Amino acid sequence: MINGVTDITSDRDLKEWLKRFFASTDSKRKSRGFTLYNQRAVLDFQDKIFGFTAMVKGSKRYSVSAFFEGVNKAGLPHLDKALFICSCPDDAVICKHTIAAVIKWAVDMDWKRKTAKKLEPRKAAMSQRKPVGGPTLKKLEELAKKTAPVSFAKQHRLDWVFHPEIDEVFNTIQNVIKREMK
Ligand SMILES: [Zn+2]
Numbered sequence: 001m002i003n004g005v006t007d008i009t010s011d012r013d014l015k016e017w018l019k020r021f022f023a024s025t026d027s028k029r030k031s032r033g034f035t036l037y038n039q040r041a042v043l044d045f046q047d048k049i050f051g052f053t054a055m056v057k058g059s060k061r062y063s064v065s066a067f068f069e070g071v072n073k074a075g076l077p078h079l080d081k082a083l084f085i086c087s088c089p090d091d092a093v094i095c096k097h098t099i100a101a102v103i104k105w106a107v108d109m110d111w112k113r114k115t116a117k118k119l120e121p122r123k124a125a126m127s128q129r130k131p132v133g134g135p136t137l138k139k140l141e142e143l144a145k146k147t148a149p150v151s152f153a154k155q156h157r158l159d160w161v162f163h164p165e166i167d168e169v170f171n172t173i174q175n176v177i178k179r180e181m182k
Pocket of ligand 1: 088
């Protein structure tokens with residue numbers, strides 16, 4: 001059950017956005033909007049390039065459309081420029097169907113923002129990934145320890161009695177390790 005802004009999100013910016021949105025309605029419509037949402041009356045919600053559309057089942061089925069224009073610093077639509085239209089006879093700027101649809105939009109938005117935040121460190125790690133490093137380096141080190149002691153000071157062809165191909169592998173390992181130790 002979602003009964004208020006804090007049930008929808010813990011995201012500071014989204015909370016602020018919702019508080020401002022609800023400030024433009026009255027408590028009766030607001031609570032009816034929450035009831036509609038909790039009754040799963042918001043059907044066929046669709047994100048659109050211009051905002052969103054939804055079908056909300058009240059006494060009849062009404063279609064709600066939201067038109068957003070640009071986003072603020074927090075990446076949320078400018079509320080001053082947002083336009084909400086519902087096909088119901090209520091002549092209030094924000095009707096209960098619109099409220100229910102906006103709650104649905106906000107719940108989805110909360111999930112999207114949470115997911116994006118979770119992915120941020122992973123994305124950063126991906127972009128900073130070296131050609132070889134981390135676990136790969138560890139594996140190379142293990143391999144080096146297992147096979148033969150590696151002398152970093154003396155790196156001479158004559159030190160290696162291995163097959164030339166293996167020699168090549170060890171040279172690569174040494175280069176990688178040296179590069180990582182820099
Ligand atoms: Zn309506």
